[in-house]
Amino acid sequence: MFRASESGVFHSVNPALAAMLGYDSVAELMTKNLTYDVYVDPATRRWLHTTYRHTGGVRGAKLAWKRKDGSPITVQLWGHVIEGLEPSFDGWIIDITAHEAQRAHLQKTVRTLDLVLRLARGIYWQIDTDQRILEVGGAKREVLGYDGPSQFVGRTVSEHAAVQPPSIDSPEAHLRALAGEVVSVDSEYMNKMLATTIGPLHDDDGKIIGAIGAAVDVTRSRQLERRMIDAQRAESLGVLAGGLAHDFNNLLVAVLGNAELALREMPAGAASRGAVENIRDAALRAAALTDQLLAYAGRGGAGTTRVLVAPLVQELLRIVAPTIPGDVHVHVDIPENVALRGDPGQVRQVLLNLIGNARDAVAGRGDISLSARAIEHRGEQDPGDVLAAPAGSYVRIEVSDDGPGMSAETRRRVFDPFFTTKPTGHGLGLAAVLGIVRAHRGGIRVRSEPGDGSTFEILWPSAGTRPRASSHPPMSGARTVLVVDDEVLVRDVVAQMVRDLGYDAVTAADGTRALEAVDHGAIDAVLVDLTMPGMSGADVVRTLREKKPGLPVVLCSGFDRDGRGPVAADAYLPKPFRIDALERTLAKLLPLRSV
Numbered sequence: 001m002f003r004a005s006e007s008g009v010f011h012s013v014n015p016a017l018a019a020m021l022g023y024d025s026v027a028e029l030m031t032k033n034l035t036y037d038v039y040v041d042p043a044t045r046r047w048l049h050t051t052y053r054h055t056g057g058v059r060g061a062k063l064a065w066k067r068k069d070g071s072p073i074t075v076q077l078w079g080h081v082i083e084g085l086e087p088s089f090d091g092w093i094i095d096i097t098a099h100e101a102q103r104a105h106l107q108k109t110v111r112t113l114d115l116v117l118r119l120a121r122g123i124y125w126q127i128d129t130d131q132r133i134l135e136v137g138g139a140k141r142e143v144l145g146y147d148g149p150s151q152f153v154g155r156t157v158s159e160h161a162a163v164q165p166p167s168i169d170s171p172e173a174h175l176r177a178l179a180g181e182v183v184s185v186d187s188e189y190m191n192k193m194l195a196t197t198i199g200p201l202h203d204d205d206g207k208i209i210g211a212i213g214a215a216v217d218v219t220r221s222r223q224l225e226r227r228m229i230d231a232q233r234a235e236s237l238g239v240l241a242g243g244l245a246h247d248f249n250n251l252l253v254a255v256l257g258n259a260e261l262a263l264r265e266m267p268a269g270a271a272s273r274g275a276v277e278n279i280r281d282a283a284l285r286a287a288a289l290t291d292q293l294l295a296y297a298g299r300g301g302a303g304t305t306r307v308l309v310a311p312l313v314q315e316l317l318r319i320v321a322p323t324i325p326g327d328v329h330v331h332v333d334i335p336e337n338v339a340l341r342g343d344p345g346q347v348r349q350v351l352l353n354l355i356g357n358a359r360d361a362v363a364g365r366g367d368i369s370l371s372a373r374a375i376e377h378r379g380e381q382d383p384g385d386v387l388a389a390p391a392g393s394y395v396r397i398e399v400s401d402d403g404p405g406m407s408a409e410t411r412r413r414v415f416d417p418f419f420t421t422k423p424t425g426h427g428l429g430l431a432a433v434l435g436i437v438r439a440h441r442g443g444i445r446v447r448s449e450p451g452d453g454s455t456f457e458i459l460w461p462s463a464g465t466r467p468r469a470s471s472h473p474p475m476s477g478a479r480t481v482l483v484v485d486d487e488v489l490v491r492d493v494v495a496q497m498v499r500d501l502g503y504d505a506v507t508a509a510d511g512t513r514a515l516e517a518v519d520h521g522a523i524d525a526v527l528v529d530l531t532m533p534g535m536s537g538a539d540v541v542r543t544l545r546e547k548k549p550g551l552p553v554v555l556c557s558g559f560d561r562d563g564r565g566p567v568a569a570d571a572y573l574p575k576p577f578r579i580d581a582l583e584r585t586l587a588k589l590l591p592l593r594s595v
Contacts, residue, residue: 001013001014001016001017001090001091001092001093002014002017002034003088003090003091004034004088004091005087005088005089006049006087006088006089007035008033008036008045009033009034010030010032010034011088012030013030017029017093020093020095021038021065021067021068021073022067022068022069023068038065038066039063039064040065040072041064048063052079052080052081052089053081056081057078057080058077058078058091059078060076060077060078061077062074062075062076062077062096062100063075063076074095074096074097074100075093075094075095075096075097076093076096077092078092078093079091079092114138117138117139117214117216118138118139118142120216121139121143122138122139122214122216122217123136123137123138123139123215124136124138124212124214125152125212126210127157127174127178127210127212128209129209130156131157131158131171131174132156133152133153133154133156133157134153134210135153136153143190143194143215143217156171157174158171173185173196173198174211174213176198177198177199177200177213178200178210178211180208181199182198182199183196183198186218186222187215192217192219193217193218193219193222194216195215195216195218196213196214197213198211198212198213198214199211199212199213248286249290249575250485250487250490250575252286252576253489253490253575254489254490254493255279255283256283256284256287256576256577256578257493257494257497257579259277259279259280259283260280260497260578261493261496261500261579262276263277263280264579283576284576284578287575287576306339306340306341306463307340307341307342307344307347307463308336308337308338309334309338309340309372309395309397310332310335310336310372312344312347313332313334313351313372316348316352316355317330317332317355319352320352320355320359323359325364327365327366328362328364328365328367328368329366329367329368330367330370331367331369332369332370332371333369333371333372334370334371334372338372338373338374338395339395339463340460340461340463341461341462342460342461343572343574346436346439349432349436350436350437350458351397353429353430353432353433354399355368355370355399356429357401357429357430357456358399358403358454358456361401361403361404361454362402362403363403366401366402367401368400368401369398369399369400369401370397370400372396373395373396374393374394374395374396375393375394375395375396376392376393376394377389377390377391377393377394377443378391379392382445384446384447384457386415386444387434387437387438387442387443388443389441389443389459392461393461394442394459394460394462395459395460395462396457396458396459397457397460398455398456398458399455399456399458400453400455401453403453403454404451405448405449405450405452405453406450406454407450411446414430414446415430415434437458442458442460443459444456445457445459479504479525479590480503480504480505480506480521480522480524481498481503481505481506481523481525481526481590482505482506482508482514482517482518482521482523482525483495483498483505483506483507483508483527484507484509484511484513484527484528484529484540485507485509485528485529485532485556486509486510486532486533487529488509490529490575491507491509492507494527494556494582497582498527498582498586500579501579501582501583501586503586503590506521510533510534511528511534511535511539511543514526514528514540515543515544515547518544518551519547524551524552524590525552525554525589525590526544526551526552526553526554527573528540528541528555528569529556530555530556530557530567531557537557538567541553541555541567541568541569542567545568552570552571552590553570553571554569554573554589555567555572555573556572556573556574556575556577557572557574557575570589571588573585
């Protein structure tokens, strides 16, 4: 405590003030001037003196004083004026230096945490024991849609939930926090997904005086998690479908092969012919269902046939011509020698879907353009990439239309299963396209803007511009075909189909025995299954290419289980195959010669 004149002369001080300011005694402090020796800035005391002369007193003013050694001290001052010949001031002070330092530290911490929450797109809030919201901070605009606290502060959690459901979280969770529990839940607010944690707030004595909550906007990460889960489900579906397809297609080879062999022996009017035809047709339908499932899952067969694009496109245009209105003009620019390597059936499916989409987009009037070129792709990324292709040699197929185009949202979802903009669409066409191109290690790009048409670009692995010439020497008499398959049921029926077509057939149960048969026998062609235990069909083909590059090899498969992609065989027969497909393939590679 002290009393001092308006000019700063001390009239009295108590020992506590002398000790607080670092003086050895009261007498030493009495020799000092309050204005110049105690105030850090003398102007502050003159301003304060002018102020309290009018009000009659000071109520808790925070002031910067200094000790005897010059070190700063923050004090809080109370006092009043004493009138007389020379007005004086009675005052008493509290040293709040440590408190102010702690408060400054806390304020800095709060600002830092508030900034962290803003950067993390998070918010925090505090409630009292009545669940009344006292404070809201953090990224309020980003998460809550506004800057000010008026929507929340002063309301209880229950009142806010009633006005703006769903609330940041339920009143029950806040009650659990007020009971001492830390609650972590996922919640939703304003179409945002939030990771929320609410816990008790204690005073210095450990008593719960409220609760504090924090919520972080995790919408993007949750959406990514859902996409990853969807991708994992699709991958699991592909694994399941592939495993089933391998065994199922082997069974269908036996069913379809035996049915067709029986039909070739039956006269046209045989009583049981209709039943066998039904068996054949059912097997074909079962094979089609398996193909659709594999195409959707992106795990179709490893097509290895060299496919010329121009004649295939002309064939497809003849097929779809009746569905294209007369006011729709189709322009084709595809060189005759452009060839890709893949499964012809799946190439047809991709092109039919893209042509059909372009036809529907122009809605009866407009232009559709189809082009194909052999290119060298350097692996560069593009904003329009739906499926990025690695660097390599490709055939770039473009299907364009001058229809209404697509919005960014539609472009993003157009390959999603079951997404469609057509009233009668099922949403699986482009999903199958994505799966097929992915299975062939290709790429997809889409360019489209509202009002500016659409262009779908497919990068498909190239087969070069010329077919590989066979160096197999001409032979007279029947040719010998080696049938390689680990399934005895398949091996036997395929061998019988080969013999029924006029060729000789020998069999091997695995890749090692197949290579031995080629080394020690006069083999003119090889039919080899892709998926076999031990040495796979792809390994057999690679070894034969090194040992006998001119030997024709036909790859047979219903599923590329190991994900090897295209294999450099001369032809590809997807399981199950009909005997007429086998006949065409062998006739192309090994035309029969008379003795």
